[in-house]
Amino acid sequence: MKLFNNSAFLRLAVLAMSFSLFSCGGGDGPNPKGSTFEIYLDFWNTSGRTPEVRFDELNTSSEIKIDFTKTFQGTAEGSSFTKVEIDNFRIIDQNSNNYNIEDITAYELRDGVWKKDIEFTMDFDQSExxxxxxxxxxxxxxGEDFGTIKNYANDFIDQVFDDREVVQMGVVDFADDVRSHPLTTRREDLKSYVSSLVQGKFTTLYDAVDIGIDMLQDSDSQSKVLFVFTDGSDNNSSPNVNVDYLLNRIKSDKNDYKITSFAIGLDGDGGVDQNILTKLSGNGGTASFPKTIGEAKGVFEKFSRVISNVYSLEYLRNQQVIPRNTPAKLKFEITTIK
Structure with missing residues (x-):
């Protein structure tokens, strides 16, 4: 955990979410060269005890992944402070490399000039x-690539369990029907389940995602991730289950910690609907579309690290009344580790 002086006290969970479409190759590996990224947001507090923030997507670095459509609401802290918490925050570049936070510096726009904030406190840490x-x-x-995909999936399971101390994982698999393995902490059980999967006809994608959302909404983890792999488009789900229905379920989740969704569409024969998978990648997630089975391996590897690398950040400010129509303008410079 890092503590810094600012004009605000913000908790960001960095996982990763705009609806960006990333390429699958290139990059500098799982620990790319360090860079500085910027977050811009508006802060208001109409009653002195009800702080809110909204991210400025236009000015924020494109690598920042958060739900830009959402207003994040905070709470009062005692008689002097207010706190805003933001979850599911990640930094991911166009090659699906993720970045580790080293330092954060806060600024506030005053009289047209960005002033470094030294009065309040910011802290960040990774979700537990x-x-x-x-x-x-x-x-x-x-076809014959399915055996390779099962190997990639098992490598993905291993990587996530290796990267995080506290992990639950489940599997929902689909063809003409949908089956599942519940959330568990036993990685070998998951790998055995994946290895035993057999192919079937059709693509019941939406029903499978629906079940995955059910599993995650029943979880109380600080970070919840839906990770979808397909090489086709849905052609077998229930009529009332479509992409808009699924997005609404994710967006309207009443839990404190929201679901972030990622997707890989193997697009070798052009059968993947990229628009649909990009829409399904919500709340700070992203989608990638490798052209070959070999390229898919790299995407599985990168996404396993992206998914694990999620931060939380808290912003604490005093109880000064700030109208919504004249919000405080804030900027955060994030320095990442090389």
């Missing part, structure tokens, strides 16, 4: 525990 549901296509269209 994570729940992941792997939604895995096992349709016949994968």
């Amino acid at each position: 525990d994570i729940s992941v549901v792997l939604v895995l296509d096992r349709s016949e269209s994968l």
Whole structure:
């Protein structure tokens, strides 16, 4: 945990969420060269005890992944302070590399000039525990590549369990039907389950994602991730289950910690609907579309690290009344580790 003096006290969970579409290759590996990224946001507190913030997507660095459509509401802390907490915050570049936070410096815009904030406190840390549901296509269209995909999935399971101390993971697999393995802390059980999967006809993608959302909404982990892999488009789900229905379920989740969704669409034969998978990658997640089974390996590896690397950040400010129509303008410079 890092403590810094600022004009605000913000808790960000960095996982990762705009709806960006990332390429699958290149980059500098899991620990890319360090860089500085900027977050811009508006802060208001209409009663002195009800702080709120909204991110400025236009000016914020494109690598910052958060739900830019959301207003984050805070609470009063005693008689002097207010606190805003933001979850599921990640830094991911166009090659799906994720970045580790080293330092954060806060600024406030005053009289047209960005002034470093030295009066209040900011702290950040990684989320303590994570729940992941792997939604895995096992349709016949994968052909002989399905065995390779199962290997990638098992490597993904190993990487997430290796990276985090507290992990629950489940699997939802789909073809003409949908099956599942519940959330568990036993990685070998998951790997055995994946290894035993057999292919079937059709692609019941939406029903599978729906079940994955159920599993995660029942979890109380600080970070919840839905990770989808497919090589096709849905052609077998219930009529009332579509992408808008699924997005609404994710967005309207009443839990304190929200689901972040990621997707890989193997697009070798052009059968993947990239727009649909990009929409499904919500709350700070992203989608990637490798063209070959070999490229997919790199995306699985990168996403396993991206998913694990999620931060929380808290912003504490005093109880000064700030109208919503004239919010405080804040900027945070994030220095990342090389």
